[in-house]
Amino acid sequence: MKIKLAFSLLLFFISASGLLAQEKFEKEYRLKTETVPLLARQFVDSLPFNRRIKWYAEVSELGKTVEAKTKFERRRYSVEFDSAGKLLDVEIGISFEDIPEKVRAEITRNLAAEFEKFSLKKIQEQLTGTRENLLAHLAQGQQKAGLTTRYELIVKGSKDGEKHEFEFTFSAQGQLEKKAKLVFRNTDNLQY
Amino acid sequence: MKVTAATILFLLASVSLRAQGLFQFGLLPSLNLNQKLNKGWRLNYRVESRLSGAEGKFSEPLVSDARHELTDLSVIGSRKVGLNNTLAAGYLLRLEQSGVTQRTIQQYTLVSGYNAFRLAQRFSTDQTFSKGEAAEFRLRYRLSFDIPLNGQEVDDREFYLKINNEYLNSLQGGTYGLEVRVVPSLGFAFNDNSKIELGIDYRLSEFLKGPAESVFWLPLTWFIGL
Numbered sequence: 001m002k003i004k005l006a007f008s009l010l011l012f013f014i015s016a017s018g019l020l021a022q023e024k025f026e027k028e029y030r031l032k033t034e035t036v037p038l039l040a041r042q043f044v045d046s047l048p049f050n051r052r053i054k055w056y057a058e059v060s061e062l063g064k065t066v067e068a069k070t071k072f073e074r075r076r077y078s079v080e081f082d083s084a085g086k087l088l089d090v091e092i093g094i095s096f097e098d099i100p101e102k103v104r105a106e107i108t109r110n111l112a113a114e115f116e117k118f119s120l121k122k123i124q125e126q127l128t129g130t131r132e133n134l135l136a137h138l139a140q141g142q143q144k145a146g147l148t149t150r151y152e153l154i155v156k157g158s159k160d161g162e163k164h165e166f167e168f169t170f171s172a173q174g175q176l177e178k179k180a181k182l183v184f185r186n187t188d189n190l191q192y
Numbered sequence: 193m194k195v196t197a198a199t200i201l202f203l204l205a206s207v208s209l210r211a212q213g214l215f216q217f218g219l220l221p222s223l224n225l226n227q228k229l230n231k232g233w234r235l236n237y238r239v240e241s242r243l244s245g246a247e248g249k250f251s252e253p254l255v256s257d258a259r260h261e262l263t264d265l266s267v268i269g270s271r272k273v274g275l276n277n278t279l280a281a282g283y284l285l286r287l288e289q290s291g292v293t294q295r296t297i298q299q300y301t302l303v304s305g306y307n308a309f310r311l312a313q314r315f316s317t318d319q320t321f322s323k324g325e326a327a328e329f330r331l332r333y334r335l336s337f338d339i340p341l342n343g344q345e346v347d348d349r350e351f352y353l354k355i356n357n358e359y360l361n362s363l364q365g366g367t368y369g370l371e372v373r374v375v376p377s378l379g380f381a382f383n384d385n386s387k388i389e390l391g392i393d394y395r396l397s398e399f400l401k402g403p404a405e406s407v408f409w410l411p412l413t414w415f416i417g418l
Contacts, residue, residue: 027350028343056343156275163275184276185345186384187303188226189354189415190312190336191278192236192268 031055036066039085043131044068047138049077078124087131090138091124091152098125099151106174107151114179115157121165122154150177213403216247218261220393220411227418232272236282240264242409250406262288268297277302284318293322309339314358326365334358338379348383354391371397375411385417 033041036055044053049070056067064083071077076093096104111118127134129147136142149172156165169178222240229235242261246254268282278301286293299316314334321327338354340346356375361368377391393409 027347028345029347029350030342165275184305185310186226186387186417187310187312188224188236188417189379189387189389189413190303190310190338191270191280191301191314192224192226192238192415 027060028056028058031057031066036068037081037083037085040066040068040079040081040087041085043081043085043087043135044079046135047077047079048072087134089126089128090134091126094123094125096120096123099123103151103170103172103174107153107170110170110174110176111155111157111168115155115159118155118157120153121156124152126150126152126169148172154182213250213398214248214405215250215407216244216405217408218242218244218246218410220409220413222411222413224413224415225418226415234270234278236266236268236270236280238264238266238268240266240413262286266295266297268299276304286322291323293320295320308344309337312336328362328364330360330362332358332360334373346379346381348381350381352379352381353377354379354389368400369397370400371395377411377413387415389413389415 033053033055049072051070051072054069056069058065058067065088066081066083066085068079068081069077078091080088080091082088099107127137127144127147127149133144133146137144137147151170151172151174153168153170154165155168156163158164165182165184167178167180167182168176171177220240220242222238225237227235227237241263244257244259244261246256246258248255264284264286266282266284268280270278270280273279280297280299280301282297284295284297286295295318297316297318299314301312301314303310303312312335314332314336316332316334318330318332319327320330334356335358336354336356338346338352341351341353343350346352354375354377356373356377358373358375360371360373362371363369373393373395375391375393377389379387379389381387390410390412393407393411395407395409396404397407398405
């Protein structure tokens with residue numbers, strides 16, 4: 001009887017796990033360089049990166065994207081493409097001081113209005129534009145002609161006694177464009 | 193991957209070098225249920241059994257001694273006190289043939305996320321009471337990290353590697369003891385709320401005052417979020 005009960009419980013948990021697994025569809029995994037769309041590889045190969053490029057694919061309900069990640073001159077670069085290899089954007093890890101002073105002041109003003117207290121955890125400059133313009137800027141060091149700059153910030157902020165982490169997107173002028181609360185993955189297996 | 197493999201090899205090599213004196217090994221199946229409550233409160237229920245396979249001296253032939261050693265039942269209540277830190281307290285009931293043992297537990301955990309792995313630090317104290325024995329007081333520190341085996345985060349239906357390293361200081365009847373635990377595990381995430389881990393739990397104790405005692409468990413743990 002006891003064995004039957006234990007077996008039923010086990011089956012219940014297995015089926016519950018299976019059901020939960022079907023709720024959300026999002027997966028990110030490493031790609032071998034040879035499986036990366038040629039257009040994406042060609043673009044990255046024409047950049048002056050000198051360290052190993054790690055390729056990732058991200059699949060969700062919205063489709064599939066391909067991302068190249070590397071470090072160059074002490075900055076983290078992330079170049080994102082669609083599944084056909086069309087360039088979507090380039091994200092570069094920067095420090096807050098790299099943002100022009102006026103824009104910094106505007107971002108700080110925006111964040112101060114959102115939180116009682118906040119700290120910056122990660123800052124990225126996001127560049128979008130044509131393949132040619134991005135290449136001219138990244139490979140030849142030309143000005144950001146024809147490119148759109150945005151700043152993505154991961155911010156730890158507290159308000160009304162609650163602390164959360166958010167991803168903010170600001171325009172090149174420091175105007176708030178997007179705000180999303182970050183949800184952390186379950187940490188039970190690290191705590192107990 | 194190469195770094196991961198090298199780390200495991202290093203840990204296993206360290207284990208075999210130190211594996212002298214007394215030993216014990218067996219299975220450690222465990223079910224770990226986690227219930228989310230309101231306002232950052234959570235409850236953790238755990239059932240864990242120790243099934244001993246053999247024990248003896250490393251220098252002597254192995255004699256099998258399969259038996260159920262004990263079962264632990266515990267409940268821990270926790271509350272988030274910050275973005276990544278949690279305070280918890282709980283109670284454990286240990287059932288074994290020689291009687292019942294009770295333990296109170298307090299812990300503080302801090303979890304940090306990095307680009308490709310997560311790191312957790314656990315500071316805990318516990319007090320163990322059993323009939324006919326002096327109360328035991330322990331001060332523990334555990335460092336854990338998990339790293340996906342593919343990509344930068346553990347997605348649904350993916351494998352990951354987890355390594356725990358814990359230091360347990362104990363005081364019982366005026367005697368101090370130190371135990372070191374290293375637990376490399378292979379995990380599989382059915383989804384974010386259901387993970388199974390199988391590992392090698394190596395515990396080294398008694399090495400401060402005499403022949404070291406090595407205990408090897410094969411933990412099989414299922415973490416379920418309710």
